Amino acid sequence: MRKPTILIADDHPILLRGLETFLQDHKHNVIATCTDGKKAYNAIVKQKPDIAILDIDMPNLTGIEIAKNCKRHNLDTKIILITLHKEKKIYENAMRYNIHGYLLKEFALNEIEVCLEKVINGESYFSKKIYKRFLKTSDANAMLENLTPSEIKILKLVAEEMTSNEIANMLNISPRTVSNHRGNIVKKLKLHPKPNALLIWAQKHKELIE
Template structure:
């Protein structure tokens, strides 16, 4: 995904136009712009953009509603939320739905390219101010947002008490690949190297992995 197809949605015309013009100047391919959530979601279903950059507060459907529906229906479009909201509650709700980015509008133009680059690599990106504010303040303050989608999938299976061999069979990958993912997850979550440390953490935080 070197040059992803991007959809932008925001109910503020000036902000929408400003972000669109900025990204076009950087040679990104903008396949659609929308001014409300429902049209954005319908366009995601129809056009299947690689990335959707969405305002949270929009008429008809919020950006979080769209992320929730994309997760429920296993839509591959990667969701980036672009918002003025700095509330912990809203941030944590957004993270539940596997969003790939959370940008504060005041920093959007300075961070958007780094965000897109990270998302293209399968990594999540959060505005530094948000990341520092919340990533260490939650019970699972162990940088879960750093995990890739593949690592999250494996972590959920670990929480279900599946062994590496069972996970390998379930995902049709090698046990060695599973073990490599486990090692990366442990490192990113900054866990002890003790036996079952990852299983204990996964089960303790199982609800946050749904």
């Protein structure tokens, strides 16, 4: 069985060399290494590797921009991205640009073998911490879709630690109306009716409701 061909791109030479050595030591077929995004994309077009392992933050073209170009030009290379960050839109980008794997740099060497096995078999792989974050974020987004625009507006103010009276004054409505809205939000978010439960949830997911 033919070993899949692999291209690696990272603008940090030490990290690039370390990953290349690791993969070669584990008998993987690394056919090219690149230190910037444009060179990586050109190499993908020319050499058509089965898999490209790309750093997200690179000069000239980012890993995501390379993935966009690959999809736009119907290139078959499967993209695995490596990042230092837990980006908010990881899952959205993965679905939109047909990215097959996301690894955090701190765990890359520990997870790359499993990731490659999954990708070679036509599956996707996310670093465990990224996957957990995605699950929590997607669940929260699904719940937020059940809220009305007025409830979202109140939830934003709750996240700012405003009281019901302060919210009522700002929105020019009665405190009772605010309390009713808050009660409905608690039910829709399936929160336990305990003190500060709504405030804790709103602050935890503040970036989703901004």
